[in-house]
Amino acid sequence: xxxxxxxxxxxxxxxxxxxxxxxxxxxxxxxxxxxxxxxxxxxxxxxxxxxxxxxxxxxxxxxxxxxxxxxxxxxxxxxxxxxxxxxxxxxxxxxxxxxxxxxxxxxxxxxxxxxxxxxxxxxxxxxxx
Numbered sequence: 001x002x003x004x005x006x007x008x009x010x011x012x013x014x015x016x017x018x019x020x021x022x023x024x025x026x027x028x029x030x031x032x033x034x035x036x037x038x039x040x041x042x043x044x045x046x047x048x049x050x051x052x053x054x055x056x057x058x059x060x061x062x063x064x065x066x067x068x069x070x071x072x073x074x075x076x077x078x079x080x081x082x083x084x085x086x087x088x089x090x091x092x093x094x095x096x097x098x099x100x101x102x103x104x105x106x107x108x109x110x111x112x113x114x115x116x117x118x119x120x121x122x123x124x125x126x127x128x129x
Contacts, residue, residue: 006039010047023060025050058087
């Protein structure tokens with residue numbers, strides 16, 4: 001299949017597919033006589049795997065690690081478990097940071113009313129502190 005069909009079947013844009021190829025997340029495809037990229041079912045499976053990983057907010061580096069491990073099916077999956085555990089720790093940390101940001105923004109929002117002039121704006125005053 002050509003890249004356009006792969007794009008439709010996978011739900012990834014053509015630019016995204018080319019980006020993943022350049023990042024080495026899946027093998028570069030063969031070319032037709034007309035020099036079109038030709039993809040097969042394994043390309044679609046790889047792209048769906050990558051897309052699922054990205055939906056979990058895994059980085060390109062983490063996805064590469066998972067793919068490397070996946071290509072060695074007889075190895076221990078400890079590295080996969082460790083990667084997911086570390087990702088959970090990172091997500092938990094980001095959630096805490098976002099909660100702090102939410103509190104700060106809430107305080108800023110209550111520092112000003114709609115009927116003030118810009119020179120009296122509580123939000124702008126807080127930002128200057």
